[in-house]
Amino acid sequence: MTDNKINIPTAAELTASGKEIEILFWVGCAGSFDDRYKRVTEAFVKILNHTETPFAVLGEEETCTGDPARRAGNEFLFQMQAINNIQVMNGYNIKKIVTACPHCFNTIKNEYPELGGNFEVIHHSTFLQQLIDEGKLKPKDGNPFKGKKITYHDSCYLGRANNIYEAPRKVLESLDADLTEMKRCRSKGLCCGAGGAQMFKEAEKGDKEINVERTEEALSTGAKTIAAACPFCLTMMSDGVKNQGRENDVEVKDIAEILGSSI
Amino acid sequence: MMEYVEQIIFLGVTVLFVFLIAKRVGIIRKAIGLGKPGMPQGTRSQRFREMMLVAFGQKKMFKNFLPAFLHLFIYVGFVVINIEVLEFIIDGLAGTHRIFAPYLAGFYTVLMNIFEFLALSVLLACVIFLIRRNVLSIGRFRSREMKGWPKLDGNLILIIEIVLMLAILTMNATDQLLQDRDPYYTETGTLLISSTMLSLFEGMSTEALVFTERFAWWFHIVGILGFALYVTYSKHLHIFLSFVNTWYSRFEAKGKMENMSMVTNEVYSMLGLPNPAGDTPPVEGEIPRFGAKDVQDLKSKNILDAYSCTECGRCTAECPANQTGKLLSPRAIMMAVRDRAEELAKSGDGENGKSLLNDYITKEELNACTSCNACVEACPVNINPLEIILEMRRYISMEESGSPxxxxxxxxxxxxxxxxxxxxxxxxxxxxxxxxxxxxxxxxTD
Structure with a gap:
């Protein structure tokens, strides 16, 4: 997948030309602004293009879902954001949303319906798994992860919050990678430390950073690739790897990047 | 009249304990009632299934085999041995002795042997639990909130259960010896566990045996009544409330936070849009508070959660903040809610100038939560500490503008x-x- 010439239509453009929006790709703030995580957005867009999935984005009309505001206690701000986003999406008659961010996923899927936003919401891990199952995505035989040790770090907002444990693992298994579990995995997975709006403040006083604790566990598996499926996890685990001085031999990647470089 | 003295005393003691327990139940109901109504969704069959799986079937306990296995013995022992209490009560009121024995004949022997086997299992499990709590260094029993009363409470429960089981076995041992000496004592057949204790009592005179048997009988039944009263003051209340609590489980995705419809109204009017759900009429009288400063701002379910908590600490052991040395402990949150609700329920409606926030739970604890749901997932009886933490953050943010x-x-x-x-x-x-x-x-680059 070397083709960088991809047209990324906005919902406004499609609607203006009288087209239906089949799938809205909700990019999220990290996917739009964070330099590292923009590479995940790019990888995912290339997969969408490669599989000829018709999609649109909101572009500049997208705004924060309100998740961090709500978790930090600011219900007013959350609802302002939510109701605005719902107005925009209902205006474009959006039916189905795919997003790579588990926090956006959780909020739009579980919390927007009470405010009038009823969409079919799907996380990119499930979406990628479906593409593989349908035979639309086939990892190359000699893909770079074949036989390589990978450990998958569960995102709390995918796992415990929404019971999605297998989809990201199936994506990695499709590469014939050697998926090695950490002791604390699936429903017992340890948080990266960023949820509940912790991403936006320093940790409280303690004797260790949560991401360091988790990264040590990931490194102890011997895997050279730590797979994540959440922008916050990706940041926290990358920082953890740097903290351990292992950034030269261990990489932290989103499952879309891993899959994208294997097809 | 004199021949009825024992029965009259028994009746008096039972009535006294039932009265005291009923009074405590009243206070607990009042404490839970301090919260706001609003029980979770879910159909009756869904709730029943959850209660049978989680409380009755102990599904979530079996994530960790050894404590689950030992706990199962105590649990089954508790449930089954209480069948024997029925016989105790009938005997006590009617002045009979082992009233079921003649009716059940050989089956009575089987039944008594099952009770004895369970009594021994309970006894051994309690001894191992005492060792786990006091000798082994198991982190969740050594946390900051497990000092003083909570530690004593945990140990007292185990010691009381051991003593009660010893009373049953002593009673059965002396009873078996008396069966050979006095036809009043109905044949029970050989009781396997207590018959190993016969040598302890064999040398005693018949009078001393009668006294010991009676003493053990009284000790056991008064002990059970006393323990039932004690339970209402203790974390051990989970033996009843875990059933109630799992019945009121929530069935939504764990990641979903409850919507504040009060805020929705205001947001729609700020945006100049009609509320599609229709405006909820403004609340009469007091202006409602956003979020939770005190237990009255929580839901009754949150307080029920607190009373159902047996302070096992599985939540705290799984909490990422706690594991990395932060002040937050989900168990301490539940204990604080219970203590505060109890204080308010006992003191009538005296506010005493304290509140759950600051006096019982600090901002530092609340701010450390990553909302990862590990505590919710870990709880064997479906308690949700996260909901309380997030409700209190709402108060801090919206009423105090006191967020970090x-x-x-x-x-x-x-x-x-x-x-x-x-x-x-x-x-x-x-x-x-x-x-x-x-x-x-x-x-x-790829």
């Missing part, structure tokens, strides 16, 4: 730039330039 400075900054960023980070909203779609420009900017 960096959160206030994040709020400001969302308000002005529509992103928690301070980026220009017009830059939001810049990531796509390299694609839309026809791949002119080919920095993509």
């Amino acid at each position: 400075a960096s959160w206030n900054m994040m709020f400001q960023n969302i308000e002005t730039s529509f992103s928690p980070w301070k980026f220009a909203p017009t830059d939001r779609f810049k990531w796509a330039d390299k694609f839309n420009n026809g791949g002119a900017e080919t920095t993509v």
